Amino acid sequence: MGRIDFFTEEEYEAGYSTEDKVVFGSLAVGGLLALAGVAIYQISVQLGGALFLLGLLIGVLPYGFISFLKNRALQEMENQFPAFLKDLAESKRGGMTIIQAFESAQETDYGRLNHEIDKIHYQLTWGIPFPEVMERFSKRMEDSSVIQELVSILLQSFRSGGDITRTIEAIAEDSEKLKRAVQEKNAKIKQQVFIMYIIYF
Structure with missing residues (x-):
């Protein structure tokens, strides 16, 4: 099944x-x-x-x-995303193109994230521009503030002509900090909404 x-x-x-x-x-x-x-x-x-x-x-x-x-699938992908980014950066540093880097990533077990890696790779091979492919991925991950934020940083660097490999490495290294920061931010927002709800009613 x-x-x-x-x-x-x-x-x-x-x-x-x-x-x-x-x-x-x-x-x-x-x-x-x-x-x-x-x-x-x-x-x-x-x-x-x-x-x-x-x-x-x-x-x-x-x-x-x-x-x-x-939610469990999202959590698994968030946990595997930093490892995937590190491997992606290593492939890029080894001289691979972005398509080759994603093709190489397909051979590693990232759990539920592999299905998304497959989608990204297929779309890149179809000739869809990298920014559009990543925007589609970000939209599919609309319930994950962590992955959306990481992808947003990656796209900003790509569009500004920055070193994409260094950006990927930096994102991978700081992903845990960012994850905690986003989770704390979301928790505070939920708390504020709850307080407003209590006050209103």
């Missing part, structure tokens, strides 16, 4: 993703069962209540489970 691809490019891929199909399907089935439970409740309280609760579980649990898997 293949893994669900949580990180797709909606504007380039037709139809609904597997993730969306599972969520929408469970909501539809759960909704129908909940409505049936409400209707039957007048006849049988026990059966109606059981159907209603079953509908809620079917409607909510798949979404919660998929969210858990997606």
Whole structure:
């Protein structure tokens, strides 16, 4: 059984993703069962209540489970990203082109990150410019502030004509610090939102 691809490019891929199909399907089935439970409740309280609760579980649990898997996949990719960047910089320093560097990275096990490396490599071989490929990758990683920030720094250096190899090395070395800084920032934002919510209500 293949893994669900949580990180797709909606504007380039037709139809609904597997993730969306599972969520929408469970909501539809759960909704129908909940409505049936409400209707039957007048006849049988026990059966109606059981159907209603079953509908809620079917409607909510798949979404919660998929969210858990997606967050776990993101965390795994964030943890593997620094090692990938270090290897990418080493390949570049060895004289490889950016396409060759990504091709070499495909041979290393970076867990869930390998699927994204494959996408990047394929898009580069199709002739899509490096900045656009990385912007697509960043968009797929919209739920990871850490990876988005690292990619943003990389693109800024690339567009300004800086030493891309040194930039990649610097990003890899400082990625853990950046990860902690972004996580602390997000935690503070969530805390402020929670406080505002409490004050408002």
